[in-house]
Amino acid sequence: xxxxxxxxxxxxxxxxxxxxxxxxxxxxxxxxxxxxxxxxxxxxxxxxxxxxxxxxxxxxxxxxxxxxxxxxxxxxxxxxxxxxxxxxxxxxxxxxxxxxxxxxxxxxxxxxxxxxxxxxxxxxxxxxxxxxxxxxxxxxxxxxxxxxxxxxxxxxxxxxxxxxxxxxxxxxxxxxxxxxxxxxxxxxxxx
Amino acid sequence: xxxxxxxxxxxxxxxxxxxxxxxxxxxxxxxxxxxxxxxxxxxxxxxxxxxxxxxxxxxxxxxxxxxxxxxxxxxxxxxxxxxxxxxxxxxxxxxxxxxxxxxxxxxxxxxxxxxxxxxxxxxxxxxxxxxxxxxxxxxxxxxxxxxxxxxxxxxxxxxxxxxxxxxxxxxxxxxxxxxxxxxxxxxxxxxxxxxxxxxxxxxxxxxxxxxxxxxxxxxxxxxxxxxxxxxxxxxxxxxxxxxxxxxxxxxxxxxxxxxxxxxxxxxxxxxxxxxxxxxxxxxxxxxxxxxxxxxxxxxxxxxxxxxxxxxxxxxxxxxxxxxxxxxxxxxxxxxxxxxxxxxxxxxxxxxxxxxxxxxxxxxxxxxxxxxxxxxxxxxxxxxxxxxxxxxxxxxxxxxxxxxxxxxxxxxxxxxxxxxxxxxxxxxxxxxxxxxxxxxxxxxxxxxxxxxxxxxxxxxxxxxxxxxxxxxxxxxxxxxxxxxxxxxxxxxxxxxxxxxxxxxxxxxxxxxxxxxxxxxxxxxxxxxxxxxxxxxxxxxxxxxxxxxxxxxxxxxxxxxxxxxxxxxxxxxxxxxxxxxxxxxxxxxxxxxxxxxxxxxxxxxxxxxxxxxxxxxxxxxxxxxxxxxxxxxxxxxxxxxxxxxxxxxxxxxxxxxxxxxxxxxxxxxxxxxxxxxxxxxxxxxxxxxxxxxxxxxxxxxxxxxxxxx
Numbered sequence: 001x002x003x004x005x006x007x008x009x010x011x012x013x014x015x016x017x018x019x020x021x022x023x024x025x026x027x028x029x030x031x032x033x034x035x036x037x038x039x040x041x042x043x044x045x046x047x048x049x050x051x052x053x054x055x056x057x058x059x060x061x062x063x064x065x066x067x068x069x070x071x072x073x074x075x076x077x078x079x080x081x082x083x084x085x086x087x088x089x090x091x092x093x094x095x096x097x098x099x100x101x102x103x104x105x106x107x108x109x110x111x112x113x114x115x116x117x118x119x120x121x122x123x124x125x126x127x128x129x130x131x132x133x134x135x136x137x138x139x140x141x142x143x144x145x146x147x148x149x150x151x152x153x154x155x156x157x158x159x160x161x162x163x164x165x166x167x168x169x170x171x172x173x174x175x176x177x178x179x180x181x182x183x184x185x186x187x188x189x190x191x
Numbered sequence: 192x193x194x195x196x197x198x199x200x201x202x203x204x205x206x207x208x209x210x211x212x213x214x215x216x217x218x219x220x221x222x223x224x225x226x227x228x229x230x231x232x233x234x235x236x237x238x239x240x241x242x243x244x245x246x247x248x249x250x251x252x253x254x255x256x257x258x259x260x261x262x263x264x265x266x267x268x269x270x271x272x273x274x275x276x277x278x279x280x281x282x283x284x285x286x287x288x289x290x291x292x293x294x295x296x297x298x299x300x301x302x303x304x305x306x307x308x309x310x311x312x313x314x315x316x317x318x319x320x321x322x323x324x325x326x327x328x329x330x331x332x333x334x335x336x337x338x339x340x341x342x343x344x345x346x347x348x349x350x351x352x353x354x355x356x357x358x359x360x361x362x363x364x365x366x367x368x369x370x371x372x373x374x375x376x377x378x379x380x381x382x383x384x385x386x387x388x389x390x391x392x393x394x395x396x397x398x399x400x401x402x403x404x405x406x407x408x409x410x411x412x413x414x415x416x417x418x419x420x421x422x423x424x425x426x427x428x429x430x431x432x433x434x435x436x437x438x439x440x441x442x443x444x445x446x447x448x449x450x451x452x453x454x455x456x457x458x459x460x461x462x463x464x465x466x467x468x469x470x471x472x473x474x475x476x477x478x479x480x481x482x483x484x485x486x487x488x489x490x491x492x493x494x495x496x497x498x499x500x501x502x503x504x505x506x507x508x509x510x511x512x513x514x515x516x517x518x519x520x521x522x523x524x525x526x527x528x529x530x531x532x533x534x535x536x537x538x539x540x541x542x543x544x545x546x547x548x549x550x551x552x553x554x555x556x557x558x559x560x561x562x563x564x565x566x567x568x569x570x571x572x573x574x575x576x577x578x579x580x581x582x583x584x585x586x587x588x589x590x591x592x593x594x595x596x597x598x599x600x601x602x603x604x605x606x607x608x609x610x611x612x613x614x615x616x617x618x619x620x621x622x623x624x625x626x627x628x629x630x631x632x633x634x635x636x637x638x639x640x641x642x643x644x645x646x647x648x649x650x651x652x653x654x655x656x657x658x659x660x661x662x663x664x665x666x667x668x669x670x671x672x673x674x675x676x677x678x679x680x681x682x683x684x685x686x687x688x689x690x691x692x693x694x695x696x697x698x699x700x701x702x703x704x705x706x707x708x709x710x711x712x713x714x715x716x717x718x719x720x721x722x723x724x725x726x727x728x729x730x731x732x733x734x735x736x737x738x739x740x741x742x743x744x745x746x747x748x749x750x751x752x753x754x755x756x757x758x759x760x761x762x763x764x765x766x767x768x769x770x771x772x773x774x775x776x777x778x779x780x781x782x783x784x785x786x787x788x789x790x791x792x793x794x795x796x797x798x799x800x801x802x803x804x805x806x807x808x809x810x811x812x813x814x815x816x817x818x819x820x821x822x823x824x825x826x827x828x829x830x831x832x833x834x835x836x837x838x839x840x841x842x843x844x845x846x847x848x849x850x851x852x853x854x855x856x857x858x859x860x861x862x863x864x865x866x867x868x869x870x871x872x873x874x875x876x877x878x879x880x881x882x883x884x885x886x887x888x889x890x891x892x893x894x895x896x897x898x
Contacts, residue, residue, distance in 0.1 A: 021428035035476035042469035071611035151794035
């Protein structure tokens with residue numbers, strides 16, 4: 001590539017402003033081609049997505065969500081059904097309480113207090129329950145799915161099943177512990 | 192032929208105004224960098240706000256960005272434009288009075304910003320936070336600048352406009368259009384207003400403005416400065432005139448379309464998102480045209496790096512420009528945006544541009560200008576050299592730490608386990624991971640500031656040691672170019688200032704109209720079966736506190752149609768959900784989690800406890816405490832006026848609600864306070880700002896009704 005083809009031959013391509021000389025070298029070929037290529041790409045992209053009904057972002061989300069839901073469904077069906085007895089057995093496993101205590105202290109104390117005495121959320125040591133009657137099934141359900149109206153967030157997507165059981169097991173052991181400064185009873189008294 | 196070309200004239204350039212703008216640049220740069228450093232330290236260690244509401248991150252960040260862009264960048268541009276234009280046009284500036292009004296007016300605006308932003312007077316729109324009286328002042332001063340500049344062009348002795356002037360023209364016209372269109376708002380009181388746009392309209396107009404503030408305030412004027420100061424300082428010819436033509440027109444035409452790349456995967460209609468992406472890609476080559484012309488102009492002058500070390504700033508500045516304008520189009524690709532948006536990658540990206548391109552180009556220009564303006568030598572080339580290397584190290588620390596933080600967090604947000612659950616469901620885990628990088632970023636910022644302090648000292652000594660006699664010297668000029676006859680139509684156009692300016696205006700008008708016009712009738716995009724309820728009066732009061740405290744600088748309100756987002760935050764945001772949001776609060780960064788569905792997620796007491804001390808509910812939170820919200824009273828009476836303005840801009844409030852807005856708000860406040868007290872919160876909060884804010888937070892995501 002020869003540079004400065006007509007450099008200096010005529011004033012047309014050779015200007016001067018306040019001592020700044022302006023040459024008129026040709027446009028770099030690679031630069032020109034990258035410009036053309038982006039324009040061509042832009043054109044095709046627009047045609048595909050906006051004119052030729054290519055998939056929208058919502059369509060793409062639908063496909064990916066279906067896949068995720070399939071994975072989640074596999075997970076649910078492969079896990080055994082829970083009963084009060086199966087939970088009792090699961091809660092008694094070794095190390096459950098320690099794991100439960102640690103999880104409770106990192107995720108739950110903010111609202112239920114370090115002694116489960118209640119603060120933002122209700123007292124968990126008395127016999128009064130806002131949701132359900134304090135059975136293992138009820139406690140696991142509340143932790144897992146939360147209570148949207150009352151501000152209890154669902155932990156099912158945060159904690160694994162084992163972790164969920166550990167927290168519930170820890171809560172069960174604190175029944176009747178009568179901590180100091182306990183929050184006044186809320187909800188119905190369990191039979 | 193009897194042309195006036197032979198006439199020799201003696202004129203005086205107005206360098207006094209250039210000196211003023213140069214010194215103002217230095218002073219405001221110090222402020223901007225210092226605010227940035229404090230902000231960076233607050234992210235690494237939250238108590239760095241000193242528990243002072245005025246410098247807490249949400250208010251400090253707008254102060255930092257406005258100072259960096261409009262105070263530092265603005266004064267630098269004005270100094271360079273006024274200095275170079277007089278010489279390129281061979282005439283003194285049109286009016287000394289206008290120049291002075293321009294200078295002092297602009298400094299007053301900056302002072303007004305420096306007072307009102309810490310006090311929390313804000314529109315809640317990024318880089319356009321300043322309230323309506325200041326908006327009007329900006330428009331007025333910009334017109335003064337424009338008149339002064341265009342009249343200077345009119346009385347020029349050089350027929351043809353050099354490429355630097357093309358960029359100045361595009362800057363002045365476009366910034367005026369951007370600022371005016373984005374600032375159309377209706378005042379509520381002396382320092383409060385609501386934009387006429389809502390939701391997707393406001394988002395589109397705001398990012399058309401925000402993106403092109405980068406384009407026409409931080410790019411085109413600096414390209415103009417590059418075209419003057421780089422060949423001047425290096426004493427080398429400009430590489431290619433025809434490249435200038437091609438990249439100038441393609442740049443100004445394409446840039447204006449690219450705004451929606453800030454809104455990819457949002458509820459903005461997809462055609463606009465697609466336009467934003469493809470125009471950003473097409474922008475890559477025109478941007479690099481500027482870099483090529485800059486670097487190839489310097490080709491063959493590398494030996495000057497030793498004798499004229501200020502050239503280093505230009506080389507690095509233009510290189511950073513090339514990097515940032517490659518990264519920009521890359522980040523505009525939808526799938527890359529999905530990863531990078533809302534993360535610190537974007538913060539790294541803008542700072543490679545702001546510190547590397549705008550900062551270093553300005554430093555180079557000032558090192559060139561000051562010895563010439565004060566007719567002396569630079570005090571120390573050694574200090575300049577040190578400034579360069581320390582500053583460069585600072586930028587690299589900054590950029591690398593932020594890109595790493597952004598990629599780390601982006602990957603953590605989207606990580607999904609085999610069983611279809613999020614790997615890091617707790618948002619705070621993704622924050623704790625990048626805090627060490629926040630320290631490195633603060634170190635980078637500190638180094639940049641140390642380098643700049645050396646410059647301050649160097650410039651101070653240079654001026655101090657300058658000769659006492661600073662009387663202006665006459666310049667000998669002749670008229671030139673008026674008898675040139677050209678076959679090239681562009682060459683002829685360069686001789687016609689008005690025609691050139693009109694064409695530049697048309698070039699930026701096309702993209703603006705095509706993108707903004709359709710969304711002005713927002714109702715085309717609203718589904719009739721989705722009913723959205725407007726906020727209650729108390730929620731409006733709370734929303735204004737949310738805006739005042741700058742919550743939007745760390746929290747988004749926009750869930751993208753991406754699997755990991757839907758799993759984390761709930762279903763993707765819709766157009767309807769923000770249709771009554773004047774202004775929209777989608778945000779652009781997630782230092783904390785998205786809040787679009789925050790309502791009813793936690794009890795009122797959780798929010799109270801969290802705002803007083805976030806760590807009492809989220810142990811490792813880096814959010815500051817907001818104790819003053821429990822001390823300050825909400826202004827209930829002004830809600831009547833607020834709702835009435837909202838009604839004027841199209842929110843369907845009943846007349847009764849507007850007339851009794853304060854009574855309705857007080858009633859709702861009592862309900863929330865009763866609930867808080869029942870659960871153990873302190874008494875007597877019913878009039879406090881915290882109650883209004885809780886009302887608003889509890890309303891987020893709760894206003895959409897399916898019939």
